[in-house]
Amino acid sequence: ETGVTQSPTHLIKTRGQQVTLRCSSQSGHNTVSWYQQALGQGPQFIFQYYREEENGRGNFPPRFSGLQFPNYSSELNVNALELDDSALYLCASSIGTGVYGYTFGSGTRLTVV
């Protein structure tokens, strides 16, 4: 059984650029959520995908967008990067509703300069 894998592990971007982060969910998991974890904070919910459709969104602007593919892998796209977007981005997957919890990836560390 494979876990949740994310790529890349680290990324440095310039303010105003666009970035795409990738996530492969754990085998058999069809729900994928993305979280932003700023330094010293707990993870904050960005959005969730279930069966290739957005299934809920946190308090993030529209320049944060995503996709889920038929194999349940997912992308997080951020346009017009701002310095405050610097954070650890976590992907988490679960089977179905997620009521029993989520499996997390190791994250992508994004630094915006």
Add this chain to the structure above:
Amino acid sequence: AQRVTQPEKLLSVFKGAPVELKCNYSYSGSPELFWYVQYSRQRLQLLLRHISRESIKGFTADLNKGETSFHLKKPFAQEEDSAMYYCALSWGSGGSNYKLTFGKGTLLTVNP
């Protein structure tokens, strides 16, 4: 809106001492609560979940709806328990899948 509060940013105990990590929540619905743990240089992982009423690595947590709390307890702390602990509330609405709201975390250090 839902909220999770972990009042202690840092907690330091000696090996063999009891430990309690506090978690309070605010949620208008029926709460499902979790504790996640992150050991040094490792990914966030599920420690235990209220819905399963389980004990993992000697840790237990009881949901107290009257006090809106879900404190994590262990009677005898071990050095390998040193880690960052996050309390999380699972919520969903309108038939959508569950999402997690996390507290800010408590860094537990168990001294020899």
